[in-house]
Amino acid sequence: MVDTLHRLESLIRSRRGAAPETSYIAKLASKGRAQIAQKVGEEATETVIAAMSGDPKALTDEAADLIFHLLVLLDDGGVALDDVLAELERREGVSGLEEKAARPT
Amino acid sequence: MVDTLHRLESLIRSRRGAAPETSYIAKLASKGRAQIAQKVGEEATETVIAAMSGDPKALTDEAADLIFHLLVLLDDGGVALDDVLAELERREGVSGLEEKAARPT
Amino acid sequence: MVDTLHRLESLIRSRRGAAPETSYIAKLASKGRAQIAQKVGEEATETVIAAMSGDPKALTDEAADLIFHLLVLLDDGGVALDDVLAELERREGVSGLEEKAARPT
């Protein structure tokens, strides 16, 4: 059983090389990394604004947009979702995810 | 079997009310929504910079930071991870995730 | 003699209430603060990407976009350009602008 994010990652991989006019993913991927990164920045700002507006539906939608575009950026940068999840697991293992509290700022 | 992100969500829920000095999550949550949202914005910028620097390890680390802080923001905003995943599923169902291509910009 | 930014501020004030279809400023102002703030976030991300790309012309253009949209946001938020310049002057006066070095982080 594959979960939502892994299935989404597979979809991105299968579409990124398609004709740009046939797919949003292909269109975005064809624009290159700067444009994909730009979308991540935009969606993060929209997520921040939705959170500050106190609108759970908007926050849900913008978080979905942010995660989707982050997955496209990871794919473009040669990073697998599992690499990111492994990093999150590693931190949790080290110190119950609290290691950051001890980091110098 | 619970996956990494759901386990992380549970951890955030269990720690958010703890004494701030005992937990990074509790400390962040105690600062309120604006500070949590600020962290999401910061981590998104770091993710953008890591992607533009072409450093897969940095991109992995910053994406992990971004997802972690996004989960804290969702928790603070009363949104469950499953709500966001359901929204991603819904879009995929509508049109293989390509609905956005047809949206007016 | 009025400088560029003050003249731009006056232009924004004179246009913000115009019919949205006649002016980019009026169109943006009519969308409300969240949309104006969103543009500031977008232009900041574009500025970051231009800087990381090492392209001075792109950095110039994006910085111009960022300042322009920041002026629209200040206007919408009831803050005058002179208030921001006075704050910059104040910090410079305190300690040659270096006060931040002494701030706890």
Add this chain to the structure above:
Amino acid sequence: MVDTLHRLESLIRSRRGAAPETSYIAKLASKGRAQIAQKVGEEATETVIAAMSGDPKALTDEAADLIFHLLVLLDDGGVALDDVLAELERREGVSGLEEKAARPT
């Protein structure tokens, strides 16, 4: 008579090569472009949050921080404040700053 932003630009130029421990500007400049760009992203997020919070004093302070760090980034990227002001003037000259309204999105 030199205005605030030009004086600030001169200050940045004079301090950027100083010993990092003697000056916030020197310390930041010594960290390199990615860290300076990161600060611009952070201050933009803080500006967005201050605007959404409806707090004019916070918006004033964050806009000052954003402009200050933008000037450091421009300096690091080899762009003069006058280049950015000239670009803003150019756009105003073309169409009363409204050219963007006619741009394809």
